[in-house]
Amino acid sequence: MRLSLLEPLIDRPGPWASVYTEVPPASTADAVKQRELSARALCDQLTGQGADAATCNSLYEALSRRPEGVVGSPGRSIGRAVFATEGKVLLDTPMPGPPPATLAAWSALPRIAPLLDGLGEDPVCLVVHADRSGAEFELRRDLGRDPAGRIRNSGWPVRRTSERPERHYRAEVDSAWEHTAQEIADATRELWEQSGCEVLLLVGEPWVCHAVRDRMPEPLRSAAAETEHTERPGSPQLERDIAQVRAVHEVEHIADVLDRYLAGRADHGGMKTAVESLPALVQAAREHRIDTLLLAPGGTDLGREVWVGADPDQLGVRSSELHYLGEMHPQAARADDALLRSAAANGAEAVVVHDPAEAPVGGIGALLRWPAPDPH
Structure with missing residues (x-):
């Protein structure tokens, strides 16, 4: 899928409140009450994680209302992902079905990886x-x-x-x-x-x-x-x-993406057009070489810790790398969220791979815009 949806989340420094929740059908008799109770519980979780009052209040107001302009299947619940920072909701987007799990996270970067899995390709x-x-x-x-x-x-x-x-x-x-x-x-x-x-x-x-x-x-x-x-x-x-x-x-x-990815992992004279190790992915992201990011839910590398700065290009496997990139106060973040933020900032795409047999090792891989030397 194209990552232009994430544009409001790219340039803000954070920290971020990220919420994934289920929206009951509008026809449900107590739908309004359910939304209010859910909103309060989610905001209480964020407060417990250190979220500021202004951001929690803006989230509560948004979550208490049903998303506008949504035409879902009658009688079926949908999902919703909401992202806020510094007292403002920056992105509030529906998903075609409930998220696999309700989530309220306060973190250095927005938790955007579950959004891709929830939305799917959703071609227009x-x-x-x-x-x-x-x-x-x-x-x-x-x-x-x-x-x-x-x-x-x-x-x-x-x-x-x-x-x-x-x-x-x-x-x-x-x-x-x-x-x-x-x-x-x-x-x-x-x-x-x-x-x-x-x-x-x-x-x-x-x-x-x-x-x-x-x-x-x-x-x-x-x-x-x-x-x-x-x-x-x-x-x-x-x-x-x-x-x-x-x-x-x-x-x-x-x-098509998987075919090109599998072909790109093969060595062509010491050069590859696809990578999957976390250090290689981070380097490719910093150099704007990622064309398409591949994510497999449950992969071991998705939740690994990387270090990020305010700029999407400021990311590294070790915190010391950020000092050379001009960031004196790096913060820890999940690898999937950091790579997705960088990919979105540089016009890349992303696909979710559900078949374990075709998934990249560790759950994250990338097709490159131009070849890179094989580190091995």
């Missing part, structure tokens, strides 16, 4: 509902949909009259549709580039989808999937189609 899907009259666009994620605009065929010819021969009318209709199909293709390309979508689904009659797709540039044309189900948003069949194309993309993306 651009759905284009197209027909001769125009198109409607929406962005789809695990927890909701966002309207993204519409196009209407303003050049549609007026209705046919006896004074207008059939061939003239048909020519005007075809010309209007050609123009509309190009407008839809152009608008789709712009939305794709602006929104950072990873999946594209064209919805409509096959000839409509084909006409729009043929006018798209590569690689967008190759990335587009089509469905002939013309039901409007919310129909069961269309929801299944959207879920399927997103799931296929997620599986293919993780498989």
